[in-house]
Amino acid sequence: MTDPQPATGTPSAPENARPAQPARRPDGGGSPARRIAGRLTGVSETWTLLALIILIAFFTVKAPGKFLTLTDFSLMGQGAAPLLVIAVGETFVILTAGIDLSVGSLLVLTGVVADLYCIHHGGAGASWAVIAVGCLIGLATGLGWGAVQGFLVAKAKVPPLIVTLAGFIAAGEGVAYLITGGADFRTVPNRLVNTIGLGSVAGVPWLIAISFAVAIVAGLVLALTGFGRYTYAIGSNAEAARRAGIRVDRHLIKIYALSGLLAGLAGILSLASFDSTTIAGHAFDNLEAITAVVLGGASLFGGRGSMIGTVIGLAISTVLLEGLVIIGVNQYWQEVAIGGVLVAAVYLDQFRRRLRQRA
Amino acid sequence: MTLPALEARGVTKHYGHVLALDGADFSAFPGEVVALIGDNGAGKSTLVKTLAGAIRPDRGEILVDGAAVQLASPLDARRHGIEAVYQDLALAPDLDAAANLHLGREIYLVPFLRVLDRRAMRQRAIEAFAELGVELPDVGLPVGTLSGGQRQSVAVARAVVYASRIIFMDEPTAALGVVQRGRVLDTIRRVRDRGVSVVLVSHNMPEVLAVADRVEVLRMGRRVATYTASQASVEDLVGAMTGALELSNGGGGAP
Secondary structure, three states, rough: OOOOOOOOOOOOOHHHHHHOOOOOOOOOOOHHHHHHHHHHHHHHHHHHHHHHHHHHHHHHHHHOOOOOOOHHHHHHHHHHHHHHHHHHHHHHHHHHOOOOOOOHHHHHHHHHHHHHHHHHHHHHOOOOOHHHHHHHHHHHHHHHHHHHHHHHHHHHOOOOOHHHHHHHHHHHHHHHHHHHOOOOOOOOOOHHHHHHHOOOOOEEHHHHHHHHHHHHHHHHHHHHHHHHHHHHHHHOOOOHHHHHOOOOHHHHHHHHHHHHHHHHHHHHHHHHOOOOOOOOOOOOOOHHHHHHHHOOOOOOOOOOOOHHHHHHHHHHHHHHHHHHOOOOOOOHHHHHHHHHHHHHHHHHHHHHHHHHHHH | OOOEEEEEEEEEEEOOOOOEEEEEEEEEEOOOOOEEEEOOOOOHHHHHHHHHHHHHHEEEEEEOOEEEOOOOHHHHHHHHHHEEEEEOOOOOOOOHHEEEEEEEOOOOEEEHHHHHHHHHHHHHHOOOOOOOHOOOOOOOOHHHHHHHHHHHHHHHHHHHHHHEEEEEOOOOOOOOOHHHHHHHHHHHHHHHHOOOOEEOOOOOOHHHHHHOOEEEEEEEEEEEEEHHHHHHOOHHHHHHHHHOOOOOOOOOOOO
């Protein structure tokens, strides 16, 4: 091996050379309309929205009179409500360059815990007060579980993939089965099911109202507040955030706690919606949430993404699944489709990153 | 004689078995440009990080205006008006220039809800860049899309805006072209003229002699020499850096 560099050469030179690359934007102006067009095409949400529209158009043509109906969209929205709430939390986590695989299990666990309390305090006829306490217990479980995961990620420096995978198994396959003995609780307070699960508020199903309210509030927090900005900053360059005086560890704990809390809320929505704890039904919620977030333009490497993107991303996967059902594709192909979409979304992210780095 | 704006006395720092600083001294007086030079591994970066609050020394004293202080974090250092521009710039590439300028020091419209005042921050960023003569296509562009020189400018501007006492600049010109290099050196002089001290870490000896008022030389974790820049030559500096002036076996490490 020959070393062309003299021994006295500065070892830091190669790193220094990197930012010295010439400017990447040779355009230097253009008409305002072109700049707006450039901005718009540069925003990944535009492309995601376009994909959603194409998908809807495709299924509408394929199944005329069946797909593009108001009831169908309402059902899709209700079906996806717990997933949307989960995906909102997952968005925050992924923006920090983390991942939360525990969400589906945590959804199950919080539903189980909340229902356990209600069963012991009135069962199907439980009062609103009991339901409220049960829900609070569920939410607290999600929050606490998420905070512990956040602590392990931020302070113990265990990679989030491992922490939340362990959390996924422990919550879903462990604690939830210990409590239920492996059989779903089918006694859910009627008031909860009839209101949150089946009822509407001002003509909008509760499930849709709650999940969208969560998405909107979280989207505003992400876009407009210091909390959101720190989330982006940490995902973009954690060391820079640290040196800027941001308490990165504390923020990460909050983010994972938030994801846990939202998984808890999703658990209550799911409980109300299915009238059961559905302990075996959420193994892939985590992947579906991650798919939605990444489809929405977020980078798994952190720092890039938006709540509106996540909502569109989730709409894409929901429409895709529903559409496949309506045009009569074998159910097992749908699982394949979801897997394919996830890989495609991550590939797109990689592709975008490479483009940015090379440009 | 005036007190140093910032002074280090006998600062020691170990990384495992490696002794990065071995009782290093350093001083910067108000309104001067001090060059901190030394061969690779002499402890320059460690000393800068110590004085900027990024790492805590094992032993030694840090004094601000003659009074001993604890710099437990970059925030502590900031409170004393100490800012640093590191070699890696420490910018968040996905955030725009205005956001990076205010990172950790956001201006809030509704402090209770931590709602950001984007317009105020944008305005302040535009003013700050204009004052420094930095030309950015748009302060709203992610910093990652800017050129190396522009990114450098953002990092320097961030330090300059907030520093009231001293700015550390670790190799601020290493990555830059000729024109941008000149601009950074101009900025250094302009900052000094405002009464803020600038500590310049550099490998470029002619540049050091051109811009610095004083030069402090580190070798193997200690200060081995100080020079008045106007009375020193490149040979003096290199000699002190490599130890050729003190010891006959200099090791031939001249850059």
